[in-house]
Amino acid sequence: MSNTTPRRTALSAGALLATGALALTGCTAGGANAAGVTTVTVMYATSEFTADQVKAFEKENPDIDIEFVEFDTNRLNAMLTAGDPPDLVRGKPSANLFARELAAPLDDFLADSEVIKKDDLLPVNDLWRWNGTERGSGELYGLVKDFSPDTTFWQNEAMFEAGGVEPLSTTEPSSWDDIIEKGVALKAAGVELPIGIEWQWGIGSLFQEMVEQQGEKIFNEDLTEADVTSPEAIRAIQWLIDYGKADxxxxxxxxxxxxxxxxxxxxxxxxxxxxxxxxAGQFTAEEAARVASTSTLAPAPTFGERISAVNGAVGAWIPEGSDNKEEAWRVMEYFIGGQPAIDRAKSGWGLPGLQSMWEYLPTKEPYQQQAIEVAKQEMEYVVPLQDSPYLSVEQWNPELDKGVQAGILGEKTAKQIAEELEDRMNTLLAQGKDQLG
Known part of the structure; x- marks a missing residue:
């Protein structure tokens, strides 16, 4: 996600596909025209795949024209349903996407590629692997454009020090309880907004990460039933309530x-x-330079086991229904492994999914150097969180949020919230399983 918009606000195709079954009714008419030029339809965001990049690709590849379509989930669903999919699509890895067999496997393309090498793929790309049961292993169905461990914390150490509060460690993970304690201390020192957790982007993934850090799961083994009434899940819900109550x-x-x-x-x-x-990409603006100079990146906090989740891993995939897969792969090679990838890395707006691209990350400023070192350490703890093909986090996050609101207001206990959430999740899981077949 190397644009200047919040990474977790965009809905993935896989998330929306979880709400209803799609029938692929045909295939796109493919092949080259009389002049030997193949049109490849790319559905992406113009802020990420720019018009200049399209022109540069077409200049280097005169046998391919790119028909660019702005990414829109509803339009993508309509195109998939009509059997006329794009040839290359923006998205995030999703068990639902893979289970519906909408994405084409890429392993054969990767094996023959002179641009993207298998041994250059960072493990975060495993989020795009599916073994028929779960994410993380098996065939590769997409590639990461860029990513970040999402629960790491940027901190303005000058504000901590001014309030007499010890900053978060930049070498060892804090506990989640430490986060609230430091927030309370900063609040007492006069900081109006001590610590944000990007609540408005959703708390579902954070909740799940907290549960898994305690050695528990929120789904059963075959991902058909939810269990969020365990002591570990209730503890995570209580943390969210406590965070809200502490203001x-x-x-x-x-x-x-x-x-x-x-x-x-x-x-x-x-x-x-x-x-x-x-x-860190937000620090490049002149008005943010002072804050950047006193900022450091701290590891993801933990409730036990060290897990640092990547909730985005946004990249690209090729629909199984595309008739232009080979040409789409060439566009993917350019976008993921060519000049656009170099330019993204230089911007500091994300970590490349290819190890070889890390040499382009900005290192001029001390905060940039420090952030890269923390990111390198975090990579060891990036693992796929459970992902059911029958239910997306976007579907149950509103239920969790509504419940936690009631907890903050003192209307419900964490246990009551967990019981209601579990009932709702299991209803949605049953519906999703019926739809998937």
Whole structure:
């Protein structure tokens, strides 16, 4: 996600596909025209795959024309349903996407590629692997454009020190309880917005990460039933309630007008924000330089086991229904492994999914150097969280949020919230299983 918009706000195709079955009714008419030129339809965001990049690719590849379509989930669903899919699509890895067999496997293309090498793929690309049962292993169905461990924290150490509060360790993970304690101390020292967790982008993945850090799962082994009434899950829900009650950062009950922590942090109103490496791209603006000079990146906090989740891993995939897979792969090679990837890495707006691209990450400023070192350490702890093909986090996150709101207001206990959430998730799981067949 190397644009200047919040990474977790865009819905993936896989997330929306979880809401209903899709029938592929035909195939796109493929092949070259009389002049030997093949048209490849690319559905992406223009802020990420620019018009200049399209022109550069076509100049280098005169046998391919790119028909660019702005990414839109509803339009993608309609094209898939009509059997006329794009040839290359923006998306994030999703068990639902893979289980519906909508994405084409890429291993054979990768094996023959002179641009993208298998041994250059960082393990985060395993989020795009599917073995027929779960994500993380098996065939490869997409590639990461860029990513970041999302629950790492940027902190303005100057604000901590001014309030007499010890900053978060930049070498060892804090506990989640430490986060609230430091937030309370900063609040007492006069900081209005001590610590943000990007609540407005959804708390479902954070909740799941906390549960898995305690050695528990939120789904059963075959991913058909939810279990969020375990002590570990209730502890995670209670943490969210405690965070809201402590009033140490924005929640859905008290949201930020900007819809994200960025402006509050870069203007030195917020002392810390749960944002990954990519957030450093916001420091390039002149007005953020002072905050950048006193900022450091801290590892993802933990409730036990060290797990640092990547909730995005946004990249590209090729629909199984495309008749132009080979040409689409050439576009993917260019976008993921060519000049656009180099330019993205240089911008600091994300970590490349290819190891060889890390040499282009910006290192001029001390905070940039420090953030890269933390990111390297975090890579060891990036693992796929459970992902059911029958239910997306986008579907159950509103239920969790609504429940936690009630908890913050003192209307429900964490146990009551967990019981209601579990019932709703299992209803949705049953519906999703019926739809998938």
């Amino acid at each position: 140490v950062g924005p929640t859905s009950l008290d949201p930020l007008a900007a819809g994200q922590d960025g402006p509050a942090y870069t203007s030195a109103e917020m002392a810390a924000t749960m944002d990954g490496y990519w957030f």
